Amino acid sequence: MTLNGAPGLQVTQLVKHFPVRRGLPWARPDAYVRAVDGISFEVKRHETVSLVGESGCGKTTTARLILRLEKPTSGHIRFDDRDINMVRGSDLRGYRASVQAVFQDPGSSMNPRMRAKDIISEPLLINQGMPRRQRETLAAELLETVGLDRSLRNDYPHEFSGGMRQRLAVARALSLSPSLIVLDEPVSALDVSIRAQIMNLLKDLQERLGVAYLLVAHDLATVRYLSHRLVVMYLGEIAEAGPSEAIFTKPLHPYTQALIAAALPARPGERSTGVILSGDLPSPTNPPPGCRFHTRCPMAFERCREEKPVMRELAPGQRVSCHLY
């Protein structure tokens, strides 16, 4: 849609609060779950940006906001310089076509009564009203793009294995040649031997088609393998963001350090350096004052409990929100 290098997706000061009500649905909310609380980042063309953090940190909510499955409380999401929450009509359809999604469980995101070719080509029917003959040809091509045999086009989802179904989901996401695909835990439901297949497929497709990925995942090894840049989230805020290799080799935020330390070793005897976090994520309804991480931070001092740290760029492209620096 636009030239290379131009900003693809820009998220600025995005906030999403979910009301919590004890009484009737129209009652005044008792509290708000501050799922996403003022985050900014961008996804450039052809690159993979990963959102990482523990469950409940707001990474999935962010992905859903970008897919326009939720409306933000405040803040903006701009795609190709247009606010996605302002677009209507054919522009909205255009946005939906250029941003697609692949979810964790491919089985539950497919109609069990549709054949593979129909699943893959349904977006083409809806968005472009493409005639049947043409759709079938394209579906067969897409199957081959994702490494499935053309002959499987008449099969139903249950006839595919988990890995093949995820390939099918990728094929469907590719059908409208999107410029961004949101991948929400794309491999965590898959078996070890299949995971590598799908990760390699995603990498190859990016090289070939130049599509950008927004990856939401909790497995850091997967994240490191696929991403160019990382956004580490904690309780709805960004703790650290920057180039993936820079963060993995030299994490600056104590939370990032703890996350990487907690990741399992790939070989026995490999010592993980750093502390093991104790305790759980505090409630996002009532986040701790000051730095949100101070309740679990091994390096916390007085200032962390009172003053909210600001995001600072400490290395090229690496932004950290911590009082230590």
Place this chain on the structure above:
Amino acid sequence: MAQERVKPLRDALARLPLDRLSPRLLVSGHSHEPCPVGVFPRRGLNLEELDASIVANADSAQPSAAAPVLSVRNLHVHLYTRRGEGRAVDGVNFDLHRGETLGLVGESGCGKSLTALSLMGLHPQPPARVVGGSVLFDGVDLVQLTSNQLRAYRGRRIAMVLQDPMTSLNPVLTIGDQLGEPLRLHRQLRGRGLTTRMLEVLTLLRIPSPERRLGDYPHQFSGGMRQRVVGAIALSCHPEILIADEPTTSLDVTVQSAYLALLKNIQREVGLSIIFITHDFGIVAKMCDRVAVMYAGRIVETAPTVALFEHPGHPYTEALLGSVPDVRMTPKRLRSIEGAPPRTYDRPSGCSFAPRCPYVMARCRDEAPADVHVAPGQTASCWKHV
């Protein structure tokens, strides 16, 4: 979504004690002869007496210190469904030694969970049935026991921790009720003694302020704490063996690493033997002393953990290790294994891995390989080594 909603119901149905409603045909050994049912009376089973007899049996059987705590020999568990007979566990052999952690690794559908469940007769029947083999624990073959006789072992001498703590805990009973149950049943504890022991176990699992939490319900705990409660229930009766079936899959990385570290400490404190079922080589690297790799119902390789990572003996192990990304290294392209594991109901003849194996030979397709000794303590079932 629909599938997820049906699952608890299906699980509940599978857990119905059918064996109490109708005489159960317990099939033993390789024969299909039914065993007599009800050697013990239904109620008033005297566990102390049984315990004593078991101890006596054990002494007469194998007094050697190096003898394994548990030894599984040629275990066959088949599934009988409309699709025919599925050889889900197809001749599994392994030993578990005192104080060690044995990892049972494999992909979904390889039979690792069914193996673990069938050790204590907890496999869903129907469709699963143990059709052969033995599970020797303390000189007793657990496969031959009736469900009533097995109650003396379940939770008391062999305990289990399953994947999702929310499905193993009863949401309408307090933690105290659920933790107290095995202690009342197996240890006959009551009143103050019971409370003391409950607090002891909760403290062992590092659950903060346990005295306040006994009256809490499962939903009041976080995921990690819930899994610790399940761990406390499992360890409450001082079992000799703990079977952990992917206990950390539903937990966050940070919570997972804390849980694993805790489990290791407890193992050292109380001298526990653990069978750790997982698909994650990271957990194996961190937790296990020895590993058994399962593929399509068989154990294809058994090795000490370090040896397995350094020189995998089976092509499947080698391929799996090559397909796991490493967090602590700059990414290199992963070698993926093409194809998918064979389905339970139609396994290839010969070696099950042959269709995906890079070293495949003509022989592999016709003849199932036997276990070959590759290195000290390491066996692989592959024709490559013959």
